[in-house]
Amino acid sequence: MPxxxxxxxxxxxxxxxxVDEQGALLPNEPVTQCRxxxxxxxxxxxxxxxxxxMYSHTExxxxxxxxxxxxxxxxxxxxxxxxxxxxxxxxxxxxDLNLPLMDKFLVHIEHAxxxxxxxxxxxxxxxxxxxxxxxxxxxRELYEQIGYRVLVTSSVTGEGTxxxxxxxxxxxxxxxxxxxxxxxxxxxxxxxxxALETSAISNKLGRGRHTTxxxxxxxxxxxxxxxxxxxxxxxxxxELGVEELSVCFREFxxxxxxxxxxxxTHIHExxxxxxxxxxSGEIARSRYSSYVQFMEEMKEKKRRY
Ligand code: GDP
Ligand code: ZN
Numbered sequence: 414m415p416x417x418x419x420x421x422x423x424x425x426x427x428x429x430x431x432v433d434e435q436g437a438l439l440p441n442e443p444v445t446q447c448r449x450x451x452x453x454x455x456x457x458x459x460x461x462x463x464x465x466x467m468y469s470h471t472e473x474x475x476x477x478x479x480x481x482x483x484x485x486x487x488x489x490x491x492x493x494x495x496x497x498x499x500x501x502x503x504x505x506x507x508x509d510l511n512l513p514l515m516d517k518f519l520v521h522i523e524h525a526x527x528x529x530x531x532x533x534x535x536x537x538x539x540x541x542x543x544x545x546x547x548x549x550x551x552x553r554e555l556y557e558q559i560g561y562r563v564l565v566t567s568s569v570t571g572e573g574t575x576x577x578x579x580x581x582x583x584x585x586x587x588x589x590x591x592x593x594x595x596x597x598x599x600x601x602x603x604x605x606x607x608a609l610e611t612s613a614i615s616n617k618l619g620r621g622r623h624t625t626x627x628x629x630x631x632x633x634x635x636x637x638x639x640x641x642x643x644x645x646x647x648x649x650x651x652e653l654g655v656e657e658l659s660v661c662f663r664e665f666x667x668x669x670x671x672x673x674x675x676x677x678t679h680i681h682e683x684x685x686x687x688x689x690x691x692x693s694g695e696i697a698r699s700r701y702s703s704y705v706q707f708m709e710e711m712k713e714k715k716r717r718y
Contacts, residue, residue: 414479419464420630422492422640427460427478429468436465436495437500437583438632446478460471461487461638462628463494463585488528488587491628495585498575499527499644502590506538511591512552516662516703518589519561521645526651527587530580531556534595536567542664553686555697559664566678568598578603582635587644594639596643604631609641647691650711658711660688662704664696 417429418436427449431442447468450461458481460466464694499522503515505671515531522529539549553563562580566573577599588596597609630638648657659665659679665687669677673684690696 414467414469417445417466417468418630418638419460419462419466419478420632421627422460423461423627427466427563428548429466429476429478432465437636438638445470445476447478450480453478454480461492461494461508462630463496463638465495469670488525488644490646491587491640491644493585493587493628493630493640496525496527496640496644498530498584498586500530500532500588500599501524501585502532502534502583502588502594502596504535504538504594505533506535508591510552512699513703513706514591516700517648517707519652520650520653520658520661520707521648522589524657524662525645527582529561530577531561531563532573532577532599533563533565534567534599535569536565536572537569555633559700561689567600568595568602571602571639577640578633581639583637585630585638585640587640587642589602589643589645600631600639600641603633603639605634605639607631648663650707650714653711655708655711655715656691658707662700664690664700665704668696678708680708 415431418432418438419427420430421428425448427447428444429447430444431439433439445468453459460481464484467480468476468478469627470476487494488495494701501522503510519529534660539546541713549565556563561650563700564577566577588600590596593612597611601607603607628640628642631637631641656676659669665679668686669679670688671686672682674682677685679685679687687696691701
């Protein structure tokens with residue numbers, strides 16, 4: 414029975430691509446259009462794009478998904494299993510960098526258990542403005558110090574696209590970030606022939622941006638799969654507990670073990686190591702402000718629901 418990965422789901426069919434023991438797609442091997450066994454429905458589970466499966470070939474030239482392997486992660490939007498990496502896309506210009514929003518995306522990505530690459534796009538729009546470069550260096554340094562990889566790119570000049578491609582090898586990744594930052598343009602630059610619609614094109618055609626699509630995993634030529642639909646569009650904190658928030662700030666969770674109170678919220682408690690680190694400059698003020706702001710938002714939401 415072949416082992417495969419579901420790379421697309423559409424109208425009750427699952428498209429299984431054969432994989433090797435590591436779960437990497439076997440190049441040039443045909444994809445099989447499969448139905449799922451009735452047993453899955455009975456158990457209340459349905460196969461997801463990204464799932465590792467065992468499948469068999471049936472007489473009509475189609476296939477049957479017989480077994481689902483356990484998932485390491487499970488995203489709701491887009492519905493993809495076993496995602497390992499989020500490429501968090503923010504533009505340097507048009508729209509300008511928005512650090513509180515970046516922190517908000519990071520919280521959700523941490524909560525989903527994914528690794529992150531911060532991809533700063535539209536570098537070409539900064540050219541000749543030396544002052545902006547110091548600002549860019551500061552942002553890069555801030556997030557690298559926390560432990561994130563930061564890549565500066567431009568889909569126009571091609572800067573950084575090869576590096577990004579190399580970083581996606583062996584991963585199942587999903588792009589994330591607000592509308593208009595250049596996610597589709599970057600995906601098009603990474604995958605020859607993909608031709609996702611960018612906002613420049615959809616404006617010209619006068620169409621809405623959010624036509625219903627089905628998520629598909631696109632194989633990259635260095636190995637690795639990337640979802641063709643961006644993720645984390647819903648950034649409310651409903652699924653997150655107040656206690657979990659500080660864990661999603663990597664540089665806080667390192668220090669919070671030494672706070673005087675075990676359930677320290679790092680807002681008003683005495684002898685708080687997180688606030689000490691903010692005072693001494695080891696934790697960036699912008700990050701702490703984001704934290705305080707999100708805490709308020711969460712409390713506000715919980716009052717209303
Ligand atoms: P998405 O909504 O995040 O998928 O963003 P799009 O890829 O649709 O891009 C939004 C707009 O930014 C489009 O008009 C693109 O042509 C433009 N854009 C994307 N990447 C770049 C870039 O690297 N440099 C410049 N100057 N414009 C870009
Ligand atoms: Zn504390």
